[in-house]
Amino acid sequence: MADSSFDVLVIGSGASGLAAAVSAQRAGASVALAAKGSLQSCNSAKAQGGIQAAFGEDDSPEQHAEDVCKSSHETADRKLVEILTGEATSAIHWLEELGVEFTRENGGYRLARCGGGSRKRLLQVGDRTGHAITTALRENAEGSDIQTFPKSPLAELVRTENGWRARCGDHTIVATTVVLAAGGRCFRVAEERGELSTNHSGATGEVTQIAVDLGAEVRDFDALQYHPNGGAWPKNMQGYSIPETTRAYGAVLLNADGEEFTDSLGPRDAVSQAIVEEVEKGKGVETPDGRPAVYLDTTRISEADANVSLPYMLRRYRAGGIDPLRKRLFTYPVLHYQNGGLVIDANAETTLEGLYACGEIAGGTHGRNRMMGNSLLECCVFGRRAGKAAAGKAKA
Numbered sequence: 001m002a003d004s005s006f007d008v009l010v011i012g013s014g015a016s017g018l019a020a021a022v023s024a025q026r027a028g029a030s031v032a033l034a035a036k037g038s039l040q041s042c043n044s045a046k047a048q049g050g051i052q053a054a055f056g057e058d059d060s061p062e063q064h065a066e067d068v069c070k071s072s073h074e075t076a077d078r079k080l081v082e083i084l085t086g087e088a089t090s091a092i093h094w095l096e097e098l099g100v101e102f103t104r105e106n107g108g109y110r111l112a113r114c115g116g117g118s119r120k121r122l123l124q125v126g127d128r129t130g131h132a133i134t135t136a137l138r139e140n141a142e143g144s145d146i147q148t149f150p151k152s153p154l155a156e157l158v159r160t161e162n163g164w165r166a167r168c169g170d171h172t173i174v175a176t177t178v179v180l181a182a183g184g185r186c187f188r189v190a191e192e193r194g195e196l197s198t199n200h201s202g203a204t205g206e207v208t209q210i211a212v213d214l215g216a217e218v219r220d221f222d223a224l225q226y227h228p229n230g231g232a233w234p235k236n237m238q239g240y241s242i243p244e245t246t247r248a249y250g251a252v253l254l255n256a257d258g259e260e261f262t263d264s265l266g267p268r269d270a271v272s273q274a275i276v277e278e279v280e281k282g283k284g285v286e287t288p289d290g291r292p293a294v295y296l297d298t299t300r301i302s303e304a305d306a307n308v309s310l311p312y313m314l315r316r317y318r319a320g321g322i323d324p325l326r327k328r329l330f331t332y333p334v335l336h337y338q339n340g341g342l343v344i345d346a347n348a349e350t351t352l353e354g355l356y357a358c359g360e361i362a363g364g365t366h367g368r369n370r371m372m373g374n375s376l377l378e379c380c381v382f383g384r385r386a387g388k389a390a391a392g393k394a395k396a
């Protein structure tokens with residue numbers, strides 16, 4: 001017996017789930033949103049670096065799409081990529097309408113270049129961009145008639161005659177359509193491998209498995225991404241992802257001899273691989289507790305850039321007794337992101353009718369190697385699409 005019934009049920013309260021819920025509600029649907037822990041607990045809120053959109057005068061959605069496809073080694077779904085980059089600027093304006101204030105300079109947005117990017121395209125809110133985006137989305141969701149179910153993990157999803165029945169914690173929820181926005185699985189995989197991860201503890205992947213058991217298709221599922229710059233020392237920074245914007249603002253990777261051994265702003269997989277190989281060649285360094293590492297020379301970042309775009313990173317390291325503007329940091333790749341996931345179409349519908357997926361749980365937009373700054377963008381672009389389409393189908 002269901003205790004609640006809705007047009008749309010969204011699973012997950014990260015940027016993609018919140019964007020889907022707000023968008024479905026605005027399209028006139030009754031919406032429930034269930035999350036495993038508190039509504040605040042997600043990877044999206046941890047995102048520091050920023051979100052990509054082609055606002056530069058020398059830039060375009062087409063150029064952005066080229067960079068995505070090239071960084072993915074031509075494994076991304078070009079149709080999804082063109083939607084991602086084509087709707088990027090309108091997604092930014094939507095976020096602004098919801099209350100996000102991006103860092104500005106000289107009358108425009110402050111833009112940085114990301115690894116794999118040919119143009120400066122990364123918008124930031126200091127270095128707490130994900131926190132700003134999820135706060136604005138959550139406040140909009142909580143200020144609307146969306147019904148939220150925190151601490152209600154999805155454990156079972158069953159197709160019914162008119163839609164779906166979900167068991168979420170102590171609740172049974174029926175809905176005409178369902179949007180899966182439960183993120184990736186890197187926290188669980190890192191634990192299984194005995195490695196560090198940047199992810200929050202809810203990133204365990206069981207919702208993908210529920211969808212797969214129902215018959216949904218996945219793609220590039222084995223492609224997990226290492227963030228090139230995991231913090232390796234001090235101990236309380238192990239598993240922290242040093243924002244890629246450090247490199248956008250001048251930091252470079254150095255080996256034990258102080259030599260630059262790779263293009264510090266190359267695609268993520270290339271940079272991570274270069275670090276691992278440098279250590280294997282015996283040209284790495286060791287942290288005080290014996291972990292492998294190379295140096296990230298953050299002393300090359302100007303104080304002005306750091307104060308505007310890296311204040312959180314500075315605070316965290318300085319609290320641990322290290323000033324990144326005076327001392328090079330120890331860094332080594334750390335498990336970070338699930339590149340592949342559930343197959344979706346342009347409306348974020350999975351291969352199962354009435355079941356949608358957006359954000360890290362979905363595959364295709366990044367192929368086998370994501371560029372930084374495109375995940376928050378994907379959450380907003382495809383979250384909005386999923387919410388709108390799920391509402392439309394439920395109300396049809």
Ligand SMILES: Cc1cc2nc3c(=O)[nH]c(=O)nc-3n(C[C@H](O)[C@H](O)[C@H](O)COP(=O)(O)OP(=O)(O)OC[C@H]3O[C@@H](n4cnc5c(N)ncnc54)[C@H](O)[C@@H]3O)c2cc1C
Pocket residue numbers: 011012013014015016017034035036037039041042043044045046047048049050051129130152153154155181182183184198199200202203204205206207241336337358359360361372373374375376377379
């Ligand atoms: C440290 C860090 C820094 C990052 N920096 C950037 C950046 O600068 N730019 C960028 O674009 N991307 C960045 N990323 C990646 C990006 O933040 C995430 O990939 C993206 O935000 C994922 O959003 P999501 O909504 O798909 O999932 P999440 O934000 O992880 O949210 C998943 C939600 O699903 C819930 N959930 C999980 N299982 C269940 C279940 N069984 N039942 C119900 N709910 C469930 C979780 O509790 C959570 O609410 C970063 C990631 C990390 C970890």
